[in-house]
Amino acid sequence: MRDTLPPLLVTPPWEQKTPLVPGLRPPTERVVDWEPGEREEWQQRLPGRPYFTAALREIHRLEGWEGVVRAFLDGQITHEPALFSLFELGPEELVRPLLADWHPTLSRTSDFSILRAVAVRFGADAHHVVFPNAKAHRSGWALMPFLDVEVARLMAAWLGMASARRQAGEWFARHGLAAVPYLVPDALGTRRTLRDKAAAALLQIASRYGEAGVVETARRYGDHAACAVAQILDGDAPADRPRRVSWLDLDLLPEVCLRDGRALSSDAVKNLIGVLTLCPGVRWNGPAEIYPGLEDALDHCDHASLAAFGWAVFEAWESAGMPSGNSWVIDQLIWLGDDEVAGRLGALAVNSPVSMAKHITGVLGDIGTDAALAQLDRVAQRAKPGLRRTAEERLAWATKRRRELTTP
Numbered sequence: 484m485r486d487t488l489p490p491l492l493v494t495p496p497w498e499q500k501t502p503l504v505p506g507l508r509p510p511t512e513r514v515v516d517w518e519p520g521e522r523e524e525w526q527q528r529l530p531g532r533p534y535f536t537a538a539l540r541e542i543h544r545l546e547g548w549e550g551v552v553r554a555f556l557d558g559q560i561t562h563e564p565a566l567f568s569l570f571e572l573g574p575e576e577l578v579r580p581l582l583a584d585w586h587p588t589l590s591r592t593s594d595f596s597i598l599r600a601v602a603v604r605f606g607a608d609a610h611h612v613v614f615p616n617a618k619a620h621r622s623g624w625a626l627m628p629f630l631d632v633e634v635a636r637l638m639a640a641w642l643g644m645a646s647a648r649r650q651a652g653e654w655f656a657r658h659g660l661a662a663v664p665y666l667v668p669d670a671l672g673t674r675r676t677l678r679d680k681a682a683a684a685l686l687q688i689a690s691r692y693g694e695a696g697v698v699e700t701a702r703r704y705g706d707h708a709a710c711a712v713a714q715i716l717d718g719d720a721p722a723d724r725p726r727r728v729s730w731l732d733l734d735l736l737p738e739v740c741l742r743d744g745r746a747l748s749s750d751a752v753k754n755l756i757g758v759l760t761l762c763p764g765v766r767w768n769g770p771a772e773i774y775p776g777l778e779d780a781l782d783h784c785d786h787a788s789l790a791a792f793g794w795a796v797f798e799a800w801e802s803a804g805m806p807s808g809n810s811w812v813i814d815q816l817i818w819l820g821d822d823e824v825a826g827r828l829g830a831l832a833v834n835s836p837v838s839m840a841k842h843i844t845g846v847l848g849d850i851g852t853d854a855a856l857a858q859l860d861r862v863a864q865r866a867k868p869g870l871r872r873t874a875e876e877r878l879a880w881a882t883k884r885r886r887e888l889t890t891p
Contacts, residue, residue, distance in 0.1 A: 533568035623650025725757035764814030765845035793819030829858025
């Protein structure tokens with residue numbers, strides 16, 4: 484039976500032998516790569532006036548920005564909004580020399596627009612301000628223009644985290660092949676944790692930009708490295724490893740059958756679950772991305788048994804108390820669900836907490852069938868205002884996407 488199974492379900496990437504090319508060094512430069520109009524848009528969203536204390540306002544009135552800078556150097560400015568205003572609005576020739584020694588630590592109540600401000604004003608010189616704070620608070624939006632080895636490693640790690648996977652996917656979609664040189668040394672290095680994450684990131688880029696482009700970009704490290712990267716992309720080396728799903732008992736799930744009626748083995752089912760946990764899932768700025776090779780694997784299976792299996796996984800998650808960090812349980816219904824599942828999701832969205840209901844509308848939009856769109860329309864008509872708007876927007880997006888896919 485192993486001969487008739489899709490390779491992904493027999494020997495998944497994370498179980499395969501690793502090609503190593505140790506000693507490669509990633510680029511050291513830090514790049515801030517703005518999309519057309521993006522920098523100007525960020526700039527427009529910055530505050531237009533300083534938020535100074537009364538004492539600092541008086542210093543500014545009497546001595547101008549030079550006086551404010553002197554107060555900063557004397558340690559007189561401790562009020563966070565005033566500090567931010569200095570670096571957001573102070574003359575660049577006065578504040579740029581201060582930037583290297585400024586290491587703010589933002590809290591949850593901080594105004595995170597400071598990250599946008601210093602990125603716009605100081606570019607890569609603001610990396611030491613933007614990166615640690617964006618990392619600590621998983622504010623991936625602040626890192627979108629940044630391209631360097633630290634950001635690439637962080638985004639590779641975030642691909643394996645349900646709470647940050649969407650932001651990481653957007654970053655890799657944005658930078659594409661330009662991110663490859665920052666990942667190859669880790670993907671072919673000796674540290675397994677970095678290696679697995681970087682390999683998964685290369686697969687993510689290849690799924691969008693093509694394997695040939697990734698391999699050719701990796702050739703800057705030599706032909707041996709390019710061949711090793713090709714092995715990774717061909718499924719001959721491990722990608723990110725799925726987490727153990729301790730709350731799910733595979734023996735209690737219904738069988739997944741091949742099209743000829745034979746049931747998948749327990750090992751194949753375990754690998755299927757592993758792949759599903761690694762799918763990027765819903766993206767609000769585009770269609771969901773499927774794990775490389777999964778679409779082919781699912782085409783070998785009976786769709787009705789897949790739908791029953793997928794819903795049983797969802798019900799097992801519900802019965803376990805819906806443990807956090809498992810958004811993949813809802814996302815997997817994009818690939819496994821059928822019209823009956825779409826109906827259940829629609830009913831569930833109307834009666835669920837807002838965060839889960841919004842996630843469900845995203846899944847229905849990605850399913851995109853007549854039944855799924857009908858459920859989105861139902862949610863848009865019956866839900867409370869906040870969810871209603873999300874459902875309406877997702878319905879409009881899904882309808883437009885479907886039209887684009889079907890129009891010659």
